[in-house]
């Protein structure tokens with residue numbers, strides 16, 4: 321169902337132009353205008369869902385099922401040496417468009433435009449700490 325004022329719903333409807341990479345009954349994929357790296361693509365469900373928290377399992381299933389073939393099409397086209405998948409949820413985590421989307425960011429080496437500031441804190445945790453944390457999350461997982 322199209323969501324009023326959602327630019328990605330408008331892209332699916334064809335009301336806003338996009339460079340379409342792939343489309344079927346469940347999924348639409350198009351080039352991200354920011355082109356962080358060459359071939360940077362967004363894969364979105366046709367059903368409007370705000371982000372991962374609000375996404376029903378069947379919508380996630382259909383969405384992720386298409387990601388490998390779109391990733392492989394980008395790989396075949398531009399021959400990147402790697403690829404990052406990225407999904408931002410909520411503003412503090414850099415979500416700027418509130419229709420679920422997966423970024424496919426092909427990588428070409430240092431200085432290719434993409435960077436992540438990934439800091440490891442492995443020295444701060446013992447296995448017992450990790451087990452206690454994992455149990456809490458596990459207990460909060462919907463059965």
Ligand code: AMP
Nearest residue numbers: 327338351352353354408414415416417
């Ligand atoms: P995020 O910050 O994860 O919510 O990503 C939103 C992405 O949508 C950004 O990378 C934008 O460049 C991209 N974007 C916004 N508007 C358009 C548009 N009309 N066509 C293609 N990509 C868009």
Ligand code: ZN
Nearest residue numbers: 326329368419
């Ligand atoms: Zn939408």
